[in-house]
Every structure is written in structure tokens, then in C-alpha cells.
Amino acid sequence: MPRSMRHDISISTVRRLSAYYRALRELRGEGIAVASSQLLAERSGVTPAQLRKDLSCFGHFGTRGRGYDLDSLTHELRSILGLDRRWRVGLIGAGNVGSALFSYAPFREQGFDVVAIYDVDPAKIGQVWDGVRIAAIDELRPGAGRVEPLDIAVLAVPAAAAQEVSDLVVAAGVRAILNFAPRKISVPDTVALRTVDMAIELEALSFALRFLAGR
Amino acid sequence: MPRSMRHDISISTVRRLSAYYRALRELRGEGIAVASSQLLAERSGVTPAQLRKDLSCFGHFGTRGRGYDLDSLTHELRSILGLDRRWRVGLIGAGNVGSALFSYAPFREQGFDVVAIYDVDPAKIGQVWDGVRIAAIDELRPGAGRVEPLDIAVLAVPAAAAQEVSDLVVAAGVRAILNFAPRKISVPDTVALRTVDMAIELEALSFALRFLAGR
DNA sequence: TAGATTGTTAATCGATTAACAATC
DNA sequence: TAGATTGTTAATCGATTAACAATC
Numbered sequence: 001m002p003r004s005m006r007h008d009i010s011i012s013t014v015r016r017l018s019a020y021y022r023a024l025r026e027l028r029g030e031g032i033a034v035a036s037s038q039l040l041a042e043r044s045g046v047t048p049a050q051l052r053k054d055l056s057c058f059g060h061f062g063t064r065g066r067g068y069d070l071d072s073l074t075h076e077l078r079s080i081l082g083l084d085r086r087w088r089v090g091l092i093g094a095g096n097v098g099s100a101l102f103s104y105a106p107f108r109e110q111g112f113d114v115v116a117i118y119d120v121d122p123a124k125i126g127q128v129w130d131g132v133r134i135a136a137i138d139e140l141r142p143g144a145g146r147v148e149p150l151d152i153a154v155l156a157v158p159a160a161a162a163q164e165v166s167d168l169v170v171a172a173g174v175r176a177i178l179n180f181a182p183r184k185i186s187v188p189d190t191v192a193l194r195t196v197d198m199a200i201e202l203e204a205l206s207f208a209l210r211f212l213a214g215r
Numbered sequence: 216m217p218r219s220m221r222h223d224i225s226i227s228t229v230r231r232l233s234a235y236y237r238a239l240r241e242l243r244g245e246g247i248a249v250a251s252s253q254l255l256a257e258r259s260g261v262t263p264a265q266l267r268k269d270l271s272c273f274g275h276f277g278t279r280g281r282g283y284d285l286d287s288l289t290h291e292l293r294s295i296l297g298l299d300r301r302w303r304v305g306l307i308g309a310g311n312v313g314s315a316l317f318s319y320a321p322f323r324e325q326g327f328d329v330v331a332i333y334d335v336d337p338a339k340i341g342q343v344w345d346g347v348r349i350a351a352i353d354e355l356r357p358g359a360g361r362v363e364p365l366d367i368a369v370l371a372v373p374a375a376a377a378q379e380v381s382d383l384v385v386a387a388g389v390r391a392i393l394n395f396a397p398r399k400i401s402v403p404d405t406v407a408l409r410t411v412d413m414a415i416e417l418e419a420l421s422f423a424l425r426f427l428a429g430r
Numbered sequence: 431t432a433g434a435t436t437g438t439t440a441a442t443c444g445a446t447t448a449a450c451a452a453t454c
Numbered sequence: 455t456a457g458a459t460t461g462t463t464a465a466t467c468g469a470t471t472a473a474c475a476a477t478c
Contacts, residue, residue: 010445011419018418019399036459045399048459056461057323064460065454070329078264080439082421100315106374106397106414111421153422159321175427176420178413182233182321184260192423194416196394201409203225205367205391206297206326208407211224212390225469252436263435264471279436280478417435 013054019044021052028070036067042142086111088148090174092165093156094119094127094134099179101156102129116150137165138171152176159183189205228269229296233268234259236292243285251282301326303363305378305389308371309334309342309349312395316371317344331365352380355387367391374398 009016025042027035037048044051051159053151056063062068078084089112091098101107105208112175119125127134154176155162162181169177179185182199217262227430238258242250252263259266272277275284276291293299306313313343316322317329333352334340342349368384370392377396384392394400415430 008444009422010221013444014419014422015415017422019416020414020419022397022399022414038459042397045401047447050445052461053446059452060461063454064452065458067459073467080422080425081416081418087421087424096315096318100311101413103311104413108415110414110417112417131275131361151424152417165371176424178416178420182237183422184237184258186260190427192427194422196411196413196416197233198316198319198411199237199325200230200233201393201411202322202325202327202367203236203296204229204409205393207224207229207232207295207409207471208298209391210295211303212405212407223468227469253435264469264473265469267437268470273439277436278478279476280434282435332446 003076009057011036015083016044016050016054017077019046020054020076021081021083024070024077028175034067034069037062040068047115061199071173077152082109086113087151088115089113089152089154090116090118090140090150090169091138091156092118094124094129095156096123098156099129101180102153104181112152114154115148130189137168140168142171149173152178154187155179155181157181224272228272231261231265231269232292232296234261235269236289236296236298239285239289239292243289247285248250249282251258252277255283259268269400298326301328302366303330303385304328304369305331305333305355306369306371307352307355309336309339309344310371313369313371314344316369327367327379330363330367336376352383355383357386361421364388367393370394370396370400372396 020040023040025044027040029045041051043050049099052062058080059076061073091102091114094117098117098119103163107114114132117134118140119134120137122136125136129144150169150172151174153170153174153176155165159181162179162183163185166177166179166185168186170187170191171202175190177194179189179193179195182197186194187193187194221319235255242254242258252267256263256266259286267277273295274291276288306317306329307326309332313332313334317332322329329347332344332347332349333355334349335352339349340351365384365387366389368389368391370380370384372380374396377394377398378400380398381392381394381402385406392402394407394408394410397412400408400410402408
């Protein structure tokens with residue numbers, strides 16, 4: 001993987017890499033060993049040119065006249081996406097959303113281990129979920145409890161608390177945040193942030209329905 | 216709202232409209248009645264030019280030299296986004312994710328009512344959640360039970376079932392789908408589809424961490 | 431009127447697509 | 455070798471940004 005090329009990779013490209021990775025494993029599960037960009041792209045919902053262009057940001061993984069060896073490309077993508085190791089995830093918020101995320105199996109299967117859970121509710125603090133004790137959110141503060149740092153914080157807190165909790169996890173040294181709170185949060189540009197906002201997606205559907213209905 | 220202009224509205228624009236709508240209500244909550252594109256944009260995380268351009272797709276909502284009246288713009292955005300009415304939502308899948316979505320308050324507050332729940336698990340079928348009886352998924356089939364159509368189907372099913380269930384809800388006349396299953400699904404282009412894919416978001420963070428770490 | 435700020439056009443930027451030489 | 459398909463360059467497309475005339 002040419003290190004020099006890793007600079008201007010767009011988030012769109014990265015998200016498509018995830019899609020390719022998934023398609024790859026699907027095809028492999030069907031017993032296919034080698035596939036063209038045409039077939040891979042079809043399964044991923046993109047054009048073959050798009051797929052080749054995306055992959056070319058990271059190296060030369062195919063064989064002209066033949067296509068891509070699925071096992072080898074899977075291995076490359078695992079490495080590029082950082083799925084060849086395990087990540088330490090802290091779940092902040094043990095409410096409905098937090099609980100669903102905690103028991104979400106694909107999470108763990110991809111290498112993401114929830115090793116810590118935090119909440120503010122005294123009724124929740126001290127509970128043990130599948131071996132993980134729910135801690136008071138104050139234990140995130142510098143100097144408090146935790147020694148091994150978290151790689152990723154998953155924010156499943158109310159919108160009103162999102163920015164404050166985000167500041168807290170950033171101060172605790174977390175470098176990546178997945179935010180489920182329906183609120184825009186600001187982080188330093190050394191911290192990676194992704195937001196999953198169900199309200200926005202629903203509103204996009206609502207908009208589309210109104211538009212479709214008007215035709 | 217110029218009807219002729221509603222054709223080529225990009226999904227990016229629509230998602231930003233949701234952000235503006237949220238920022239608007241936030242500012243209004245702070246007692247502010249009129250705001251410039253500058254202030255609104257700042258709160259929404261975009262440039263003022265972007266905000267004005269987005270709004271201009273739908274009409275002229277501001278006053279030159281003055282800015283935007285927040286109440287009036289809120290009203291316009293509510294109408295554009297279809298939030299001035301209620302939508303009938305069917306939840307497909309009553310597992311962990313489905314259960315969290317069902318109890319997710321912002322859902323209802325924005326006008327989305329879960330009026331039906333479907334599952335395949337005999338242990339789940341017949342349960343009543345907050346007044347809604349969980350039905351067998353077969354009741355979605357044409358000719359079966361339901362009379363009033365659903366506006367939106369929320370898919371909270373395993374990846375392996377996603378396409379099949381999607382086909383089923385489309386056949387049942389649903390025009391908008393919010394898919395939480397980590398799988399690409401295909402729908403006719405008369406159906407609006409949004410996907411929330413936590414695996415992709417986590418993998419984007421994992422990619423970013425590897426990159427940040429490599430600097 | 432003078433100052434402020436919109437709505438919109440034109441310029442820029444970036445991402446996608448098409449085409450094809452390289453090559454297995 | 456002939457056929458197939460990659461990797462990459464150039465062309466296209468669309469989205470964002472900058473600038474400014476219109477105007478409150």
C-alpha cells in the first residue's frame with residue numbers, strides 16, 4: 001500500500017471499500033475464487049471503473065486479463081480497513097440505544113470489542129453486562145480509573161449531552177468517535193468522527209415521500 | 216415552493232435541510248427570532264453560501280439586509296421536509312435493534328408513528344409493545360391482514376433476510392424504506408431507500424485510526 | 431440614505447465515468 | 455497469439471464556494 005497515496009482518500013472511497021469487502025466475502029461464500037471488477041462492482045452497487053479507481057489508491061491488486069483473486073483482495077482490504085486487529089471500544093450511554101449496540105453481534109465479529117461502558121444513571125452504574133461493569137461517566141476524567149486507553153468511543157447519549165460527553169472522551173485520549181446522538185458535535189481535527197443520525201435519514205424519506213406523492 | 220425546482224434536489228441538500236431545521240429550533244430555543252445565513256450556517260456546520268444555495272432550491276425565505284425569520288423558516292422547512300404531518304411506520308424485526316428503535320423517542324416527536332411491528336419469531340408474535348401487537352411477517356403479504364397502508368418500513372432484520380423482506384414490503388405498497396441491516400438491498404426506483412450501516416461507519420473509523428496512527 | 435445581507439451567477443473544486451494503452 | 459481485463463489518464467459531471475448585483 002503506497003503510504004504516500006493515503007493522504008487524500010475521500011470518505012466516500014472508504015465507505016465503498018467496506019462495501020467491496022462485504023461483497024468479496026459474499027462471493028467467496030458462493031465458492032467463487034476469482035472475479036472481475038465487473039462482477040465485484042455489480043455486487044457492491046457501483047460501476048467497475050469506480051471500483052478499480054478506488055482500489056488503485058492503495059496498490060495493484062488485480063491481474064490484467066483475469067480479475068481479482070478474492071482471498072488475496074480480502075486480505076488486502078482487511079489490512080487497509082484495519083480489520084486485521086481488534087479495537088477497544090467504549091460505549092458511553094447504557095440506555096435503549098446503548099443496549100442494542102452492545103448486543104449487536106456484527107460489531108464484535110468485525111474486531112470491535114466493547115471493553116467499557118459508562119453511564120450517569122446511578123441505577124445503571126455497577127450493573128454488569130456480559131462481563132463488563134458499567135462505570136460512572138466521571139471515571140473517564142483524566143486521572144480517574146482507566147489505564148488502557150480506548151480506541152473508539154461510541155456515543156449513545158441524549159442530544160443535549162453529546163457535545164459535553166464528546167469533549168470528555170477527547171480529553172481522555174480517544175481518537176475516534178461514533179456518534180448516535182442526533183446533534184452536530186465538534187471535535188479537534190486529530191479526532192475521527194462519524195455520525196449516525198436516524199432523524200436525518202427519516203426526514204430524507206419523509207421528503208422523498210412528499211416528492212413522490214406530488215408526481 | 217416552486218414545484219418545478221424540486222426535481223434535482225441532491226440527497227446531500229436534503230440532509231443539510233434537516234440540519235438547518237434542527238439548528239433553527241435550537242436558536243429559537245435561545246430566544247433568537249431572526250438570524251443571518253452566517254449564524255445559521257455556523258450552527259449547522261456549513262458555509263453561509265451553502266445554506267443560501269440550498270434554501271434557494273425551494274424559494275426565497277429571507278429578507279435582504281436582515282436575515283431569516285426563524286419561525287417562518289421553521290414553518291417552511293417543516294413543510295418541505297414533510298414534518299407537518301404524521302407518517303405511518305412499520306417496524307420489521309423486533310429484536311435488539313428493532314426494540315431500541317421502537318423506544319427511540321425522537322422518532323415519534325418528529326411525526327413518525329410505529330403503527331405496526333412484524334417478526335418471524337413465534338415467541339415474539341402476539342406480544343404487545345406499548346399498544347402495538349407484533350404480527351407475523353406473513354401478514355404483510357398482499358391480501359393478508361393490513362388495510363391502511365404503511366408509509367415507511369424500518370428494516371431491523373438480519374443481513375441475510377434483508378433483500379427478501381425488502382421485496383415483501385415493496386410488494387405491500389410501501390414507498391420508503393429505512394434499512395438497518397448491514398447489506399446492500401435493491402428496490403425499484405419508485406421506492407425511496409436510506410441505509411444506516413453501523414459496520415461501514417465503524418470501518419471508516421478503523422481506517423482513520425490506522426491512518427492517524429501511521430503519521 | 432448607508433449598511434447589511436440575501437439570492438444567484440460564475441468560478442472552482444472534486445468526484446465519477448469513459449476510454450484505452452498496458453499486459454496477463 | 456488473441457481475448458480479456460486491469461490500471462490510469464483524460465473528459466465529464468455535479469457540487470461547493472466565491473463574488474456581487476439586487477434590495478431591504
